[in-house]
Amino acid sequence: MTRILLVEDEEKLARFVELELAHEGYEVERVADGRAGVERALGDDFDLVLLDILLPKLSGMEVLRRVRREKNVPIIMLTARDAVMDKVAGLDAGADDYVTKPFAIEELLARVRVALKRHAASSPAASGDPAPRPLAACGVTLDAERHEVTALGEPVELTAREFEVLHSLMEHVGRVLTREQLARDALGYDYVGETNVVDVHIAHLRAKLDDRFGIKLITTVRGVGYVVRES
Known part of the structure; x- marks a missing residue:
């Protein structure tokens, strides 16, 4: 089963997203602060991370940087910020995608599917074909x-x-x-x-x-x- 780590401190939103993801067949683990997010993301093997930017204890951007130094797991940022440069900063730091709150759950689910598909397609084990030439x-x-x-x-x-x-x-x-x-x-x-x-x-x-x-x-x-x- 595909495992997703949800790092979100807004209780109602986190519970709603968790239920919707579970309904789609994903196994979801939820934590509510940045420090716990880093510990779980690095301490276990998740297929995808949904990461809020404005988190207690450690910002989502710092969580992203720390996880990216060690793992290539797909990460989708969740944030209330909609400025272009905020999005660029997140993407440049290694995020795979960026969803602005409030969002339709259908959009989030679609982006989750795309991120998982892209990651699977880029995995060395995804194909027995020879490595592409530079x-x-x-x-x-x-x-x-x-x-x-x-x-x-x-x-x-x-x-x-x-x-x-x-x-x-x-x-x-x-x-x-x-x-x-x-x-x-x-x-x-x-x-x-x-x-x-x-x-x-x-x-x-x-x-x-x-x-x-x-x-x-x-x-x-x-x-x-x-x-x-x-x-």
């Missing part, structure tokens, strides 16, 4: 199996979300990807027209790759999206 363009190499990126032979540190955006672009060299496609395929959530989360990640990638190494990897196609060309 992707390369404009002096940049991306090794998905090792989760490594180099530019002109030098290692480049990317956040989990920056890596996913770059991976999507380099998987489709020469093809223009819209913001909607990048948000859906790389970031794992539906694109909202006024949100510039994708643009923020592209800006970070350009600073770490194009600007630092003097290359032209990511091109903007005005009114459409972004593309990585072969040269």
